[in-house]
Amino acid sequence: MIGLEEVKAVMDVMLSNKGTRWTVGPESIAFETELATVTGVKRAVVVNSGSSALLIATAALKLPKGSKILVPACNFPTAFNAIIQNGHIPVVVDVDLSTFNISLDEVREALVQHPDIAGVIAVNIAGNPVDLIKLREIVGTRKIILDDCDGYGTTLNDKFVETYADVSCVSFHAAHIITTGEGGAVLTDDENIANRAVKLREWGRVSGTDKIYDYPGFPVDYKERYVYEEIGWNMKPLELQCAMGRVQLRRLQEFKDARRLNYHRLDKIFVNHRAFTTLGHLPNSDPCWFSFPLMVNGDNRGQIMQTFEDQNIETRTVFSGNILKHPAYKDVELIKIGDMKNADEIMKRGMFLSCHPSLTPDMIQFISDVASKI
Ligand SMILES: Cc1ncc(COP(=O)(O)O)c(C=O)c1O
Incomplete structure (x- = not known):
């Protein structure tokens, strides 16, 4: 579903500034602002895939290592992997045959057996939403991480499903609803989660700016772009992907x-x-x-x-x-x-x-x- 407008947006980035605008910059920032507005959440952090979004979203919650996290047995592997790769323990429950989604009865049962469960990854299989309103009633203040990689644009009571979770993940892979070729985003109302997600996306650095980092024991000339506050990855998308994503978002x-x-x-x-x-x-x-x-x-x-x-x-x-x-x-x-x-x-x-x-x-x-x- 790529038209001339997407091609032009990519070309404009390629041709601007003598072809030096590759990594996150004005297009990424604009895409993030537009995604947050369309979704109805405070912040969006764009990344290079839905799988990266899941890894970063889970890490950004800063749960203690070894936390128990509920996950449905029928899922996409990188939703499951985000738990393991962050050093947590998956608590696996079955799904409902009528939706292929996590069984809320089994979630209730899991919480009886393991009241110390810290959160749940809810996966909207094929875009079909989990009842996030009921899930919230059941899990209370435990964290809900939503994997809506398949179904960006899905609503529940006329609100984007992402507005019901603590943190949500969407994918912009070519097969998905809107695309940047490969890509994804972390969506949240929580500024701390979003700020951490940005750092995790960019090697763990404080920011991409030349601001001097004021920290005891640090040389006085150290810039934030070379100071690491998180143990991060490089999961940044390209500017040309974000330029294309902005056009796609208008076509959602x-x-x-x-x-x-x-x-x-x-x-x-x-x-x-x-x-x-x-x-x-x-x-x-x-x-x-x-x-x-x-x-x-x-x-x-x-x-x-x-x-x-x-x-x-x-x-x-x-x-x-x-x-x-x-x-x-x-x-x-x-x-x-x-x-x-x-x-x-x-x-x-x-x-x-x-x-x-x-x-x-x-x-x-x-x-x-x-x-x-x-
Ligand atoms: C439910 C679900 N979660 C996560 C992903 C991973 O997204 P990506 O391919 O952007 O890494 C997919 C991919 O198709 C998916 O279907």
């Missing part, structure tokens, strides 16, 4: 409307199809759909996906399925609540079709024709 509603229309067209095809079960979403939500999620009723998902793929209709499995089944996590210290039977079912029978804004009614008719032979 256009993309959301097109995705919603395609979702409903697909829903009509699959809602009564004998081979599939469709999912639900909260009545007070307006999801910005990343894709169209489905459960295959039988044990023949592979065959069904192949039928679509043979006709050049792209399909995907539901990210990790049950993350605990993946080899990377076999020796990780974690706590399991329950048996993850729903995440296992999703791993065996869940799938996505696309509801990308570029799909035309003819293409969706074609999907319908192929589906009618299943």
